[in-house]
Amino acid sequence: MNSSESMFLLTVNTTVDEYKLPSYTIIITTVFYVIIFILGVIGNVLVLFVVCCNKDMGNSTNYFLVNLSVADLLVLVFCMPVALLETYIIRPWVLGEAMCKLVPFLEYSAAQASVLTLVSVAIERFVAICHPLRAQYIITPSKAVRICVLIWLIACGSSIPYLFMAQHRHYDVTENGDDLYDCGTYNNSMLTEIYVIFAAVIFFLLPLIMLVGLYSRVSSTLNKKIPSQSNGRRSARRDTPTHGDYVVVMHMYTFIAEVGGSSSPYCCPRKSPIKQRGLDAIRSQMRMRKRVVYMLITVVILFFVCLLPQRVVSLWFKYGSTDQHMELGVERVYTLVIVCRILTYVNSSINPIIYNIMSSKFRDAFLRILGIGRVHGQVSEGYHSNTSRLGQTRSDISRQDNKGTRL
Template identity: 25%
Template sequence: MNLSVTANLSSVHIHWTPTDTTPTPGGTMAYANMTDDEYLLLKMGPRRKDMLSVVCLLVIYSFIFVTGIVGNVCTAIVIVRNRYMQTTTDYYLCSLAISDILILVSCLPFEAYSIWQAYPFSFGEIFCIGKALLTEMTSYASVLTITAFTVERYIAICHPLMSHKIADLRRSVIIIICIWTISFIIALPYPIHTRTLFYEYSPTTGKPLQQSLVCNIPPQWISEMTIMFQISTFLFFIVPMTAIIILYVLIAITLRRTALNRANSEESTGGHHSSHTRRVVRMLVAVVVAFFFCWAPFHTQRLYTIYHAKQWTPHEMEVQSHLFYISGVLYFVGSTVNPFLYNVMCKRYREAFKETLCCCFGHRKSKYQRSLIYYYNNMKSTVRSHSSPEDDKQPGQTDLNNSDSRNSKRDPNYSRTTKLLSNSVKAREARQNEQKVARAVTYADNEYHSENEDVKLLTYLPLNKAENVDTVVPAVKSNIHSPTCL
C-alpha cells in the first residue's frame, strides 16, 4: 500500500492522511459505482475513529481543558491582584500562564473536533491560517518563557548578589516582549505555507470533492517546511532541554552546599533545611521530566512523519496513528501541569490564592504580608535607634539632662562617665533591634523556605540617618521572591 503523507495543522503536530494508490482492477471504472463517501473512506480513511476511542479522547481533552484553563487563569489573577506577587519571577509566570491559556483555547477545541470529524475542515481559510500562526507562536513563547524563568532561578539562587543588582521589573518586561516577538517571527512560515485545499477529486468528473477539504501544508511545500521542523526541534526542544538540565543541576548543587553549611552552623535546624533541600531537588527533577515527556513525543511525531519513507506498512500506519494522539494529549498536558509545577506547589502562591478568594469577606493580611510588615517595622525602629539623640528623647528626659549638666559642672569626670553609659545603652538597644530584624528575616526564610538572599540583604542595607527608610525598604521589598517555589 502506497500512502502519501501531508501535514495537517488542525492541531499543532503533523497528521498523515492516507491516499490509497493500490491498483484497482478496471482502473477508474472500479470507482464509478461508488458514492462520494465510499470513495473518501477508501482514499482518506474514516472520518472518525470507533466510538469508544472518541469518547475516551474527548473525556481526556475535556479534563485537560478545564484543569488547564482554571489553573492558568487563577495564576494570572493572583499575580495581577496581589502587588507582593508582582516580582520578576512572577512576571515570567504570568506570561507562561497567558501562553498556556492561548494554547488551550486556540488549539485543543479544534483538536477535539478533528477527533469527532477528521474532514471536511469547516472553519474557513482565514481561521486555518490564523490558527497555524497562533498555535506555533504560543508554543514557542511557552518554551522560551520556561527557559528564561529557569535562568532567573539560577541567578537568584546561585548568584544572589547579582540577582539583587539586576532584579528589575522593567528588564523582565523587556525580556518577555522579546520572547513574544521572537516567537511571532519564527512562527511566520507556518501560516504562510498553510492553506485549505481539496485533498481528493472525483475519479469520474475530475472536480474537487467538497467533503475532502482539509487545513494542510500543501504537498509541494512539505520539503521546504522540513527545514522549519528541524529548526523548531533544535531551538525549541533540544537547546531549552539542555539548558534546563544544566541550570537545574547547578541549582541543586548550590542548594545542597547551602544545606550542608547551615547544618554545620545551625544543628537545631539542619534537619529542616536538609529535608527542604531534598523536596526542592525532587521538584526540580519533576520539572525536567515533565518538560521532556510533554514535548519529546510532539517533536518526535513531527520528524517521524516528515522523514519517513513514502511507503507505509499497515503496522507503521498503526504506530503513527497512536503516536499522533499520544503526542497530542501530552502536548496539552504540558500547558495544564505548568501552573501546578511552578505555582500551586509554592506556599507563597497558595497564601496569595487564599487571600484573593477571601477578598470579598475582608482584607486580612496573609502570613507572607504580615512577616514582611513585621521585619519592615523593625527595620524602621533600627534606623531610628541610629538617629540623633534628640530624636530618641523620652518624656522626663529633659530634667535628667539638666541634672546631668549641673552635676558635670561640679565633677568633670561625671560628664565622661555619663556619655560612656549613654553610648553603651544605645549600642545595646541597636543590637537588640538588629536581633529582632534578624529573627523576623529568619521567620520569613523558614516559613517560605526561600533560598534567595534578597530578604537577608535587608539587614545589611547602608541606611544612613538622612536616608528615608520608607523609600529604601519598599524598593528592595518589591524584588523579594522565592525562586525555589515550584
C-alpha cells in the same frame, strides 16, 4: 488531529474521509479533553489573577510564570477545541482557510514561547543564586516584562513559515456541488525541511541542554555545605547560606546590631538569640529558594516529557514512508496522534497544579482568591511595624533580595 499532522495521516488511507474513529475512542478522548480544558483554563487564569492582584508576588520569576500561563491558555483555548472537532470530523476541514493557517501558527508560537520562557526563568534563577550581587541589576521585574515581550516577538516571528506551510486545499466536490477542502502543513521544498529541523534543534534540543546545565549549577550551589562556627568547632551544615549569600548575611548582621542597639554588626554575642534568629531567617530563605528551584525543575521535566512524543511523531509523519504508516494501520495512527496531543494539553494544564503542590505562597493565594484561604494580615502588619525603623538602604536591599526569591 491538528493541521500539522492531518495531511500525513491522509497518506495512510486515501479514503480517510470515509473513515470514522470508533465510538469508544471518541468518548474517551472527549472526556479527557473536557477535563484537561476545564482544569487548564481555570488553573492558568488563577495564576494570572494571583500574580497580578498580589503586590508581594510581583517578582521576575512570577512574571515569567505568567508568561508561561498565557502561552498555555493560547494552546487550550484556540488549538484544543480544533483538535477535538477533528476527532469527530476527520475530513473535510470545516473551519476555513484562515483557521487552517492560524491554528498551527498559534500552536507553534505558544510552544516556542514556552521554551524561551523556561530558559529565561532558568537564567534568572542562575543569576539570583549563583551571582546574587548582580541579580538586583541584571533581571529586575521591569526587565522581566520586557523580556517576555521579546520572547513573544521571537516566538511569533520564528513561526511565520507555518502560515505558508499550512495550506487549505480543494480535493473534491459533493453531489450537491459543495467544494470539499482539507488542511495540512506541507514540507515540499528543501527550505521547509531545513526550517523544521532548525526549529527542532533551536527550540527543543538546545534549550534542553541549556536547562540541564543551568539547573545543575543552581542545584549544586544550593546544596553546598559551607563550614560554620559552632561551639568553637568548624562543622558543615545543610541550609547554610552559600558564598554569594554572605553579602545578605552581612546586611542581616547590621540589622541585628541596629535592633540590639549596637553600632557594629560584629559585636553581637556569639549565642545572642537575636543573632540566631537572623541566621535562622537566612537559612529559611535558602530553603525557600530550594523549593522554588525544585518546582521549576519539575515544570521543565514535565514540559519536555509531554512534548517529546509529539515532536518525535511529527518528524515521523514528515520523514517516514507511506509503507511505515500503512503497517501501523489507520486506527493505531490516529490513536497515537490523540495520545501525543493529550500529553501536549496536559502540559498546558498541569503547571498551576504543580505550583499548588510545591509552593505554599501560590497555594495560599489561590485559596484566598477562591474565598477559602487563611488571613495572615495581622501577623504581617505586626512584623512590618516592628521593623519600620530600619534604614532605607538596608530595607531596600532586603526587599530586593526577597523579590528575587519569593514565590
